[in-house]
Amino acid sequence: MRVAYADTDRAQVVHHATYFRFLEAARMELxxxxxxxxxxxxxxxxxxxxxxxxxxxxxxxxxxxDLLEVxxxxxxASRASVWFEGIVRRGNDVLNxxxxxxxxxxxxxxxxxxIPDQLLDACLEPGHxx
Amino acid sequence: MRVAYADTDRAQVVHHATYFRFLEAARMELxxxxxxxxxxxxxxxxxxxxxxxxxxxxxxxxxxxDLLEVxxxxxxASRASVWFEGIVRRGNDVLNxxxxxxxxxxxxxxxxxxIPDQLLDACLEPGHxx
Amino acid sequence: MRVAYADTDRAQVVHHATYFRFLEAARMELxxxxxxxxxxxxxxxxxxxxxxxxxxxxxxxxxxxDLLEVxxxxxxASRASVWFEGIVRRGNDVLNxxxxxxxxxxxxxxxxxxIPDQLLDACLEPGHxx
Amino acid sequence: MRVAYADTDRAQVVHHATYFRFLEAARMELxxxxxxxxxxxxxxxxxxxxxxxxxxxxxxxxxxxDLLEVxxxxxxASRASVWFEGIVRRGNDVLNxxxxxxxxxxxxxxxxxxIPDQLLDACLEPGHxx
Numbered sequence: 001m002r003v004a005y006a007d008t009d010r011a012q013v014v015h016h017a018t019y020f021r022f023l024e025a026a027r028m029e030l031x032x033x034x035x036x037x038x039x040x041x042x043x044x045x046x047x048x049x050x051x052x053x054x055x056x057x058x059x060x061x062x063x064x065x066d067l068l069e070v071x072x073x074x075x076x077a078s079r080a081s082v083w084f085e086g087i088v089r090r091g092n093d094v095l096n097x098x099x100x101x102x103x104x105x106x107x108x109x110x111x112x113x114x115i116p117d118q119l120l121d122a123c124l125e126p127g128h129x130x
Numbered sequence: 131m132r133v134a135y136a137d138t139d140r141a142q143v144v145h146h147a148t149y150f151r152f153l154e155a156a157r158m159e160l161x162x163x164x165x166x167x168x169x170x171x172x173x174x175x176x177x178x179x180x181x182x183x184x185x186x187x188x189x190x191x192x193x194x195x196d197l198l199e200v201x202x203x204x205x206x207a208s209r210a211s212v213w214f215e216g217i218v219r220r221g222n223d224v225l226n227x228x229x230x231x232x233x234x235x236x237x238x239x240x241x242x243x244x245i246p247d248q249l250l251d252a253c254l255e256p257g258h259x260x
Numbered sequence: 261m262r263v264a265y266a267d268t269d270r271a272q273v274v275h276h277a278t279y280f281r282f283l284e285a286a287r288m289e290l291x292x293x294x295x296x297x298x299x300x301x302x303x304x305x306x307x308x309x310x311x312x313x314x315x316x317x318x319x320x321x322x323x324x325x326d327l328l329e330v331x332x333x334x335x336x337a338s339r340a341s342v343w344f345e346g347i348v349r350r351g352n353d354v355l356n357x358x359x360x361x362x363x364x365x366x367x368x369x370x371x372x373x374x375i376p377d378q379l380l381d382a383c384l385e386p387g388h389x390x
Numbered sequence: 391m392r393v394a395y396a397d398t399d400r401a402q403v404v405h406h407a408t409y410f411r412f413l414e415a416a417r418m419e420l421x422x423x424x425x426x427x428x429x430x431x432x433x434x435x436x437x438x439x440x441x442x443x444x445x446x447x448x449x450x451x452x453x454x455x456d457l458l459e460v461x462x463x464x465x466x467a468s469r470a471s472v473w474f475e476g477i478v479r480r481g482n483d484v485l486n487x488x489x490x491x492x493x494x495x496x497x498x499x500x501x502x503x504x505i506p507d508q509l510l511d512a513c514l515e516p517g518h519x520x
Contacts, residue, residue, distance in 0.1 A: 005414055009135055016314065020276060135284055136280070151266050265405070
C-alpha cells in the first residue's frame with residue numbers, strides 16, 4: 001500500500017486518521033481472499049459491518065511514498081461482533097498496531113443484528129492468525 | 131471556516147482536494163440561508179445534486195489554523211444544472227476561485243432529472259450575486 | 261460542528277475515521293481557549309504533538325447535516341504524554357466516546373521530547389474536567 | 391485502483407473530491423515509470439509541484455469496490471507549468487475527465503520557480519500521450 005500525498009499532514013507524516021483507511025482496505029482484502037464479497041453482502045442483505053470500537057497504537061510515523069504492508073486477522077468472533085487485529089509495517093518496522101471491532105447493523109433501521117454465518121466463516125478461515 | 135490539521139498535507143499547506151470541502155459546506159449554508167434544507171430535500175424526494183463539473187484556480191495556499199471566508203453564489207441556473215461560483219478568502223487575499231456545476235439525479239436509478247422548482251428558487255434568491 | 265457531506269460514507273453515516281477530525285478540532289479549541297496557540301507553538305519550537313494512542317467507542321452513528329457537540333478534557337498529563345477524553349454528542353445522545361494520547365516530538369529528527377510547561381499548563385487549566 | 395469505503399459518501403458514490411486522490415496517485419506513478427522520484431525531488435531540491443488549476447468533468451459515478459483505471463499524460467509543458475490530462479475508467483466507461491495544471495514552488499518561501507529539467511524530461515517522456 002503506497003502512501004499518497006493526500007494521506008500526509010503538515011507534520012510531514014501520515015495523519016493519524018489515515019490508518020483507518022489502511023486497515024479498512026486490509027479487512028476488505030482479507031474477506032475477498034476468503035471468498036466473501038463484502039460489497040455483494042451489503043447489497044443483497046441490507047446489512048453492514050460498522051466499526052463499533054477501535055484501539056490504535058502509533059509507534060513510528062509513516063511518510064509520503066512509503067510502501068506499507070498491512071496484516072490483519074481475526075482474534076475473536078461471535079454472533080455479536082468480530083475483532084480484527086492489524087499491524088502496519090514498513091519493511092521490518094512496526095508502525096502501527098490496532099484492534100478494530102465491527103458489529104452488524106441493518107441499513108434500513110440501524111438496529112444491531114446477529115452476524116450471519118457467511119461472514120463468520122470468512123473471518124474464521126484458517127491461515128489468518130486465529 | 132477554520133483550517134484543520136487534517137486538511138493539510140506534507141507541503142504544509144491545505145491539500146488541493148480539501149477546497150471541495152470548503153465549497154460544499156458553503157453551498158449547504160447558502161441553501162440553508164435561503165430556506166432550502168438540502169438534507170430534507172434528499173430524504174423526501176430521493177434526488178441528489180451531484181457535482182458534474184468543476185474548475186478551480188489556486189492562487190495562494192491556505193495553511194493550518196487559517197480562518198477562511200468562503201463566498202458562493204449562483205451564476206447560471208437552468209432545469210438542467212446550476213453553476214456555483216466560489217471564492218475562498220483569507221482576509222483580503224483571494225486564495226481560490228472556482229466554478230462548480232451541479233445537476234440533479236435520482237438516488238434509486240442514477241438517472242438525471244429536472245431540477246425542482248424549490249431548489250431553483252433557493253439558488254436564485256436575491257442577494258447572492260445573481 | 262456541522263457534519264459535511266464529505267464526512268459521510270456509503271452507509272449514509274459518518275465514516276469512523278472522521279471522528280478523529282472532530283476530536284482534533286476540539287483539542288485545538290481547548291488549547292485556544294486556554295491561551296495556548298498550537299500553531300505558533302509548532303512554528304516557534306519545532307515541536308509537534310502527534311497522536312500516539314487512541315481508543316474510540318462508536319455508540320450511535322452521526323449523519324449528514326447533524327449538529328454535533330464535541331467535549332474534550334485532559335484526564336492525565338505528564339512530561340511524557342497527555343490523555344484527552346472526548347465525547348461527541350448530538351443533543352442528549354452520546355455518539356462517540358474516546359481517549360486520545362498525544363506525545364511531544366521534534367519535527368526535525370522525529371525524536372520524542374519532554375512536553376513543555378506552556379503546553380502542560382494549557383492542558384491542566386481548571387474547568388476542563390481535571 | 392480499488393475504491394475504498396472511505397472514498398464514498400452518503401449518495402453511495404465516490405465523493406467528487408476523491409478523484410483528486412486518484413489523479414494525484416496516477417501522476418506519481420507516471421513520474422515513477424519515467425524514472426523521476428518525486429519524493430526524492432522534493433527532499434533534495436526543496437521544491438514542490440502544487441496544483442494551481444484543475445478542471446474536472448464527472449460523467450458516471452464510481453462506486454465502492456470498483457476497480458478503476460486512471461490514465462494520465464502531459465498535454466502541455468513549459469518552464470512555468472505542466473498540464474496533466476487524466477481519464478478515470480471503469481472497464482470501457484469513462485467516469486471522469488480532467489485537466490490538472492501544476493507549477494513549481496519553493497517550500498521555504500512559497501515563491502514560484504522555474505520547473506527543473508529533470509522534471510520536464512520526466513513529463514515529456516514518449517509513450518504518455520504527448
